[in-house]
Amino acid sequence: MIITISREFGSGGRDLGRRLSEQMQIPCYDKEIISLIARNKGFDESYVEMMSEKGIQSAYLGTFSSRSAGVDWYTRQSIDIIVEQQKIIKDLASKGDCIIIGRAADLILSDMKPFRIFVYADMASRMKRCREREEDREKLSDAQLQKNIRKIDKERASHRASFSDSKWGDKANYDLCINTTDLSIEKIIVPLADLIRAHYQ
């Protein structure tokens, strides 16, 4: 039983994954993947985190616009992280039932027929969720916050587009799409776990 959770930024997808993991008593991989990449490749975790859900193209363009001499090196590093990430995701999934958050795991593990969830919400609700976890020093204006949310989603879409034509967020690519607008995620975890188990019966 492999469950992948793709999510719009601020939609509570990570929270949903963690709670599902507790409920179903199976591991959930998220930041753990970052740590493994960082360890295996000798990179800094925050650097890997920044890169791990960006598209190769946007990483490349980011460097290109900075006119540095290191374009090739930077692109190679970005591909390196993506390749390592794919390896780690396959490795974790091969160990047994698990939940994997983001990182196009649904595509990487498509041979294993994962149960593919997409979590989304309207902008107001996502901003509210971001505000709740935001630290004081990060206080952004509404406009800045919205811009950030859109930027991160765009990067996730671009990450997926780096190695597939299948579009990020297109419901056709998922088994279940859950709108968390005004939803208390906690409340639906038990029936959601049952619904996923029913899929595998």
Added chain:
Amino acid sequence: MIITISREFGSGGRDLGRRLSEQMQIPCYDKEIISLIARNKGFDESYVEMMSEKGIQSAYLGTFSSRSAGVDWYTRQSIDIIVEQQKIIKDLASKGDCIIIGRAADLILSDMKPFRIFVYADMASRMKRCREREEDREKLSDAQLQKNIRKIDKERASHRASFSDSKWGDKANYDLCINTTDLSIEKIIVPLADLIRAHYQ
């Protein structure tokens, strides 16, 4: 508790609605709406059925292209059916918990905050479902069947577009989108009913 089910043609949305209705012990309205419109307006049921999920525009264009003199009459009738349908849907929903299939009920009843489901599947799976319920005399080629499926979906989208900018099938407009590709609908009914109840708690 008002549950609306929008669905791609052949995705098993009606089946899902009927089973959910049995499981939750609340009425499910689908063809019943057609019968009520026909009775109230003195139309033939098959005529109402043909018109009830088409857009005003496509009904209008359909007539227009036939170059008949009755364009105004035909358009008026199409609007008449849509207005009557909205009245009946509001009426049924006001009587208590229920499930309503199609007919943009999620929009018509938006004030009542319905739980909005969208059911979809890939083309192969939809064709298979259509074949299973198809009578021998209706045996269509694969190409014809696919064309029919797309046409009906287009009409449903156009029906919704007649009175809203909110796009048919866009996940943002639904609370839960369920992919029924290779899914035995029967299996997920119990946890799905629980999940909907959890939403209302």
